[in-house]
Amino acid sequence: MPASGTGAQRLRPIDWVDGPEGYLRLLDQTRLPGEEHYLRIDNVDALIDAIRRLATRGAPALGVAGAFGVVLAAQRLPAGDVPAAIAKIRSARPTAVNLAVGTDLAARALADGGLDAALSAAKKLRDDDILACAAMARRGADEIYRAVASDIRADHRPTGTGPRPVKLMTICNTGALAAVERGTALGVLSEVLRDGRLAHAYACETRPLLQGARLTAWELQRMGAPYDLIVDSAAASTMRRGYVDAVLAGADRIAANGDTANKIGTFALALAARYAGIPFYIVAPETTVDLHTASGDDIDIEDRGSYEIVSLAGVAIAPEGTTALNPAFDVTPADLITAIITERRTIRTGIGQRPDA
Ligand code: MRU
Numbered sequence: 001m002p003a004s005g006t007g008a009q010r011l012r013p014i015d016w017v018d019g020p021e022g023y024l025r026l027l028d029q030t031r032l033p034g035e036e037h038y039l040r041i042d043n044v045d046a047l048i049d050a051i052r053r054l055a056t057r058g059a060p061a062l063g064v065a066g067a068f069g070v071v072l073a074a075q076r077l078p079a080g081d082v083p084a085a086i087a088k089i090r091s092a093r094p095t096a097v098n099l100a101v102g103t104d105l106a107a108r109a110l111a112d113g114g115l116d117a118a119l120s121a122a123k124k125l126r127d128d129d130i131l132a133c134a135a136m137a138r139r140g141a142d143e144i145y146r147a148v149a150s151d152i153r154a155d156h157r158p159t160g161t162g163p164r165p166v167k168l169m170t171i172c173n174t175g176a177l178a179a180v181e182r183g184t185a186l187g188v189l190s191e192v193l194r195d196g197r198l199a200h201a202y203a204c205e206t207r208p209l210l211q212g213a214r215l216t217a218w219e220l221q222r223m224g225a226p227y228d229l230i231v232d233s234a235a236a237s238t239m240r241r242g243y244v245d246a247v248l249a250g251a252d253r254i255a256a257n258g259d260t261a262n263k264i265g266t267f268a269l270a271l272a273a274r275y276a277g278i279p280f281y282i283v284a285p286e287t288t289v290d291l292h293t294a295s296g297d298d299i300d301i302e303d304r305g306s307y308e309i310v311s312l313a314g315v316a317i318a319p320e321g322t323t324a325l326n327p328a329f330d331v332t333p334a335d336l337i338t339a340i341i342t343e344r345r346t347i348r349t350g351i352g353q354r355p356d357a
Pocket of ligand 1: 054058059178249
């Protein structure tokens with residue numbers, strides 16, 4: 001497989017396979033980076049299991065999974081069982097709003113136009129997500145050049161030194177694996193790489209489930225990006241030492257006031273970025289903006305229990321009987337976010353602009 005910035009084979013971790021009884025094809029992310037194994041998901045229980053054990057994960061991908069889940073429910077279950085199955089898919093994980101958005105969208109289409117309409121709605125969501133990620137990648141890259149890699153002087157005249165390559169930090173996995181193609185924050189990073197302006201990427205390993213080490217490092221390597229993996233606790237000092245020009249993260253839910261839930265550790269990155277005086281961006285599609293949720297305080301944060309913290313790859317790393325607090329996400333207050341970049345807008349929450357304005 002080619003491993004260059006532009007030549008890496010396109011990744012499609014979630015897709016629908018048409019046929020008399022179509023099914024969902026999912027790349028099992030729990031097996032990465034060791035093995036590229038695709039799951040054939042042809043019933044609702046298998047889908048819910050895949051979502052709960054994070055075989056498929058990341059907010060945009062969850063939205064698409066939820067939409068195709070409605071199709072599976074309508075295809076395979078007696079009509080009377082479909083509403084309960086849809087409700088179960090919708091709530092399989094609580095924090096990423098996209099799961100509910102995708103499920104609701106296909107459920108409405110099913111109610112209005114039947115199975116074919118639900119399938120078309122799910123496919124449209126998949127295709128729209130690809131377009132949104134491409135638009136975010138471009139918008140985000142341009143924003144970074146404007147903010148941190150400027151070869152433009154304060155008086156708007158070029159310095160003549162040419163564009164400066166940028167050093168970017170990210171957390172969790174927000175790449176193609178978390179969407180349909182390319183991804184959100186990591187999509188921006190890949191665009192910077194394509195532009196020939198990525199000096200270096202720093203990926204936080206993202207304890208406890210190591211989405212950064214297992215998934216983001218795998219994607220960075222695949223795209224041929226220069227990168228280092230860092231332990232989460234090295235992020236603040238790496239910024240402070242001047243190794244980073246900007247931090248990019250995705251989002252699982254953006255409240256009406258701009259507060260944003262994302263993988264645990266994101267809030268700490270935003271605090272450190274503020275201290276280091278570097279911009280902190282959230283990159284997410286409009287489907288992640290939840291105007292029904294007033295602020296971050298209203299976001300339901302998934303707690304995934306002790307096991308993921310007290311063990312590593314199945315091996316105990318804490319004394320037997322140790323319990324752990326394991327919030328999978330945290331909330332970054334709007335005023336710590338330089339801007340939220342969607343496919344349509346750049347919302348400057350850091351200076352008080354709100355997503356509902
Ligand atoms: O628990 P996960 O792996 O589903 O968490 C994913 C994240 O927090 C991502 O950063 C977020 O969904 C944005 S994905 C483009």
